[in-house]
Amino acid sequence: MKISIRTKILAINILITAVLLLFIGFSYERSRANSRVFEDLIKVSADYNTLRDIEVEIINIWQYLTDASLTGDSAVISNEAAASRRRIGEKLSELKKQEPEFGSAIEAVSKSLDQFWKSGVDMQKAYGLSRAEGNRSMANFDGMADQMLLSLESLSEPLRTKRNNAITLYFGKLTATNIILVVGGGVLAVFIILSGIFLSLIISRPVRAATSSLEDLVSSKGNLSFSLELKNRDEIGDMASQFNLFLGKIKEMMIAISEIVNKNNKLGAHLSDASKQTAKSVSGIVESISGIRSNSESLDRSIQQASAAIEEIRQSISSLNNQVEQQFSAIEQSSSATEEIMASVTNVATIAKNRLASMDSIVALIQKGGEKVEFTSEIIQEIQKNADDMLDMIDIINNISSQTNLLAMNASIEAAHAGDAGRGFSVVADEIRKLAEDTGEHAGRIGESLKSTTEKIAEATKAGEESEEALNVINNEVGLFSNALREVSSSMNELSVASNEILHSVETLMDTSGIVRDASKEMDLGASDSLTSILEIKEISAQSLQRIAEVSIQTEHLNSVSLQVASFGNQNKYNNTLLSNELSQLETGFVADQDTEVQVGIDWSDLLSVGIDKMDSEHKELFVRINSLLKALISRSGDYNIAELVGFINEYIDFHFRDEEKMLESVNFPHLDAHKKLHKIYEDEFDQIEKKLRSGAFDASLLIEIQDKVVNWLLDHIAKVDKKYGEYIAENGLNPKP
CATH class of the missing domain: 1.20.120.50 (Hemerythrin-like)
Incomplete structure (x- = not known):
């Protein structure tokens, strides 16, 4: 049966109150009895005092009547003496009512008073007759007064005895009451003290036991499996039970915290690995971007060289075109003046020599142009090779960007698992993700630009090959023309004989010159297109260098973010280690599972329970x-x-x-x-x-x-x-x- 401390205290208080009420009731009854005795004492004392007052009044009457007799003042008798006699009568009547057992004695005193009064009045009359008569009456009056006082004394003696008995009874009862009060008060005090001791034991004993248990808990240095072993069926027992439940709740909370810390440690390890992989990827990106920048700068220099070479080719082709035009005009003139050649052999020989020298210059110029075209083709092929290498590097950047994006996702997940401690990591992961997206976007744009550049380079390569073929044709044709001029110069003497052959050769030369002129124009157009393509490639290369610089800046920012992630990860690892060390001092019975991997997702916690x-x-x-x-x-x-x-x-x-x-x-x-x-x-x-x-x-x-x-x-x-x-x-x- 459960009896609460409150009930125990209430029961003891009721018992103490009952004893107190019993003691107070007994004391009250004793006081009432003493009061009745005291009232009797007061009554007897009052009657005794009344008797003394009567005695005084008798003496006063004695004095008044004596004085009235000696002085002859009858007014004293009618006033003061009569008043005293009246008061004596009233007091005797009162005394008779209060003490009826003394009624006969009081009647005797009353009769004696009448005689005493008559004797005094007679004495006053006797002194009015003669002094001697008055002296005899006074002697009789004094005898009556003494007799009157003796009568009062006979009445006073039983009243005095009764008063003394009442006083003795009162003080006897008062002494007995005091003794009873002292003894009862002592017993009551001892009872209250014992009740207080018993009550204190009821409260202090389980409290001391609880205190001792708490001291054991403190000395156990965090043993949360400890419990208060109190079997009291009262509030202290309830307190111990609730404390044990509270301690169990704390143990569950500490186990939950330990599990969270264990998960945070694993998440911290994952975050550290992710930051290391991110830093490694960033380093690879930086190295790749550095290589791309170097290749882009080399490509830009090659483009500038190709642009200068194509410009020279274009100028050479323009010069060749002018010479071909001149040659074509000269051939036309030669054709119209073929008939005059026969008559002007000397002029023809001179012209042939001049044309031969010009043809040697043209051949040298064409050969030089061919070399330039070949050099340009080599440069363009090298540019194409560098562009292909850049495309390969763009693929590498895209792969690295994808890996960085994936690492950012992993870091974000790990940060989400870390809760409030990982909120900073979430921001860092977001920045890494944005940087990876920007890097992928820029790499894509660079790839598109390089693809366009590659197409232009392919077109330029094709145009260069066509230019080279045209120059080879021109070179061959010019060589033939030069040989023809030599034959003309060497066989000038046979000119007249071979005039028809010369005319035929001139016609052939005119056809060839037309072909050379058309080819020269096509070469000029191809060179212009090549120059335009090279300039576009140059502009794209400049844009690529700018984009690479932007990517480099973003990569540096990504590198800084990676360092922050690593720093935050180490700080989180340090904090988790401190928390783990603190938790390890509490004996919760929790053993961390080091083999279980942290799964992706968010675990349910009873802290989220709504109670439904x-x-x-x-x-x-x-x-x-x-x-x-x-x-x-x-x-x-x-x-x-x-x-x-x-x-x-x-x-x-x-x-x-x-x-x-x-x-x-x-x-x-x-x-x-x-x-x-x-x-x-x-x-x-x-x-x-x-x-x-x-x-x-x-x-x-x-x-x-x-x-x-x-x-x-x-x-x-x-x-x-x-x-x-x-x-x-x-x-x-x-x-x-x-």
């Missing part, structure tokens, strides 16, 4: 579905259908929100409208995420956005907002409808 099993079950189901989506988004394998998972989650969110709102309506939750608005906001946000996922617009930023939405919902909605309706239902003792 149905809502907690629905929240847990949401956790399972959201974690499945996160795993699918990270793995991106064919084993998961992202669209189906998103629809699956959205359907359950709609079901859970409607079910929760229906439950809140059943309990008249006062903040239901605000709760519905929060549901609507979250549904709209998740709808937008679903649209992005279904459109295939998946990237690291979207994954981070999903995690942020989930974590914020957990922290702001379930852990705070939903907790309010759980507290409201518990405080009001409501039973929500299922």
Whole structure:
């Protein structure tokens, strides 16, 4: 049977109060008895005093009558003496009422008073007759007075005895009462002291036991498996039970914290590895960008050289074109003046020599042009090779960007697992992700520019090859023409004989000159196109160098962010180590599982419980579905259908929100409208995420956005907002409808 300390104290107080009331009642009865004795004493004393007053009045009458007799003043008798006699009569009547047992004695005194008064009046009359007669009456009067006093004394003696007996009885009872009060008070004091000792033992003994147990708990240095072993069936026992429950709750909390710290340690290790991989990737990006910059600068120099060489080729071709035009005009003149050649052999010989010298210069110029075209083709081929190398490097950058993006996603996930401690890592991961996206975008643009440049280079290569072929044709034709001139010069003497052959040769030469002229124009156009392409390549190369510089700056920022991630990771590792060391001092029985890997997703915690099993079950189901989506988004394998998972989650969110709102309506939750608005906001946000996922617009930023939405919902909605309706239902003792 459980008896509370309050009940025990109340019982002891009731017992003490009963004893006190009994003692007070007994004391009151004794006091009433003493009061009755005291009243009797006062009454007897008053009667005795009345008798003394009567004696005094008798003496006064004696004096008044004696004086009136000696002085002859009869007014004294009628005034003062009569007044005293009247007072004596009143007192005797009062005394007779108070002491009826002395009635006969009082009657005797009353008769004696009458005789005494008559004797005094007679004495006054006797002195009026003669002095001698008066002296005899005075002697008789004095005898009557003495007799009167003796009568009073006979009445006074029993009253005195009665008063003395009353005094003795009163003081006897008073002494007995005092003794009883002292003894009873002592016994009562001893009883109260013993009751206090008993009460203090009832309270202090379990308190001392609890104190001793708490001292054992303190000396155990954090043994949370300890419990207060108190079997009291009272408030202290309840306190010990509640303390044990509280200690058990602390133990559960410490175990939960230990598990979280263990997970944070593993997350910290993953974050450290991710930061190392990120730093390694960033170093690779920096090295690749440095190589790309070097190649781009080399390409830019080659483009400048090619541009200068093509400009020289163009000038040479222009000069060749002018000479061909002159030659064609000269051949026309030669054709029209063929008939005059026969008559002007000397002039023809001179002209032939001049033309031969010009042809030697043309041959040398054409050979030089051919060399320039060949050199230009080699430069263009080298440019094309460098462009191909740059395209390969762009592919490397894209791969590194993808790896960095994936690492940023992993870092974001690890930061989300780290909770408040990983919020800074989430920001860093976001910056890494943005930098990776910018790097991929710039690399793509550079790749497109390089592809366009490669196409232009291919066109320039083709034009150069055509120019080289044309120059070879011109060179061959000019060589033939030169040989012809030599034959003309050497066979001038045979000119007249071979005039027809010369005419035929001139016609052939005219045809050849036309071909050379057309080829020269085409070469000029090809050189112009090549120069334009080279200038475009030069501009693209300058843009590429600018983009590479921008990428280099972003890479430096990425490198700085990687260092911050590594620093934050080490700081997190240090803090987790300190927390683990602190927790290791508490004996909770928790053993960290070092072999279990941290899984992607967010674990359910009882701290998120709203105290309603149905809502907690629905929240847990949401956790399972959201974690499945996160795993699918990270793995991106064919084993998961992202669209189906998103629809699956959205359907359950709609079901859970409607079910929760229906439950809140059943309990008249006062903040239901605000709760519905929060549901609507979250549904709209998740709808937008679903649209992005279904459109295939998946990237690291979207994954981070999903995690942020989930974590914020957990922290702001379930852990705070939903907790309010759980507290409201518990405080009001409501039973929500299922």
